[in-house]
Amino acid sequence: MSASLLFFIFFALLVLSLLLWASRPSKHQFTPGMDVFEALSQSRHCYRFQQIMQALRPEDTEYLREIGQAALMHTLRQQRRRVALTYLNCLEQEFETLLEISRTLAVMSPEVIAMEEMERWKLSVAFAANCTFLKWKLRLGLPPFSGFTLLSSMASSFARQLDTATTRIAEATVRDAQPSAPGHQNIGGV
């Protein structure tokens, strides 16, 4: 089989598969009325990061084995894995909300920055891959506890960074919110 044959067949099949995927009816639609700032001010799950990790410390469950309650320890670990999975789902939701906001902004903007859009796309791909990998690790019962504990110190600084970012968004909005051009509608106070 020649390289040419493989290239064209592979590419044509790729085009057909992507066409099939992209032409499915979409569950989400662009919502021009979306209130960007309300969405931005929604509660952030990363703030619960520390508590989640505290609950997942191996020491919290290890003592049960020492006192001969291995079965209870396993049950507890299973429950905590479920908690971690729920936490990951919430993080995923938060990420999706931020992406949704950025899409709305891009659609409403008369000019978009290609590099930032590309960066966002790369981030969304990386996040989806990491999240799926972690979820499977937890589902398969691979050691989830040790890894979580190392992050406790990181959690507070992460929350601080998020706070700074949100404050900057609010400041930028207050500074830049001006009446829009004639004929153009303004949205959500933006």
Add this chain to the structure above:
Amino acid sequence: MFVQLARRKFLDKYPWFSIYVASTIVQSAVVASAYRIYDVPNMAVWKIAWGSQLIVVSLRFQAVVELTRRILGGYLGIWALAWRLLFTVGIVVMANSLLFSKGDWYWISLNVERGLELSIGATIVALLVFARHYRLPIQRLHSALMIGLCLYSAFFVLDYTLLEKHVQQLAIFWGFLSILTYLATLLIWLNAVSRYPQPAAQAPPPVIPKELYGKLSSELNLRLHLLNRQLTQLLRSEDQQR
């Protein structure tokens, strides 16, 4: 198809698409006449056939551009980004197609056409993926016309690639496959043009100042980065523990 386009008053709404449909009818008539006049296929018939085919494929490309503009034209920022991206996709795919066809210069016209068709298919798919990413609504009529154009392009590439080595011996069978593909595409378009209502004029989307977009966009990226880093650190710390 052309009658239906005229009946539904789509001719002036989609001029390039209508011209493309008309051109396929004219091309069939021209090539059939050439075969009748020259009796035995010769260089003149070959030139007429491929010359007219080049015009038809160019018009297909124009029809795709017209539909793309209809779908994305209302979103200024997105359109500015999309046309550059789609143009790049088209050029890259076309260049790769020609590169992979190297050595078959005797069949240059067919290879160029295959490259153009693949390029058209890739551009349409990139547009649909792009619109899906930004959650942009696509009217059902536009979607069906694009799907028809893309299916024809993809099947043309498949048909030609599979029969490439035996295209002379299997010329009749290849012609039959091409007609079958075109008829299937025509049925999709006919169904769309007959059933779907004329797309209503969409109100322009609300606009925000571009400076505000720039600031919010980078801040949002920062937040996305932080969330992503949280996950990455989680994964790395797990590896370090082992």
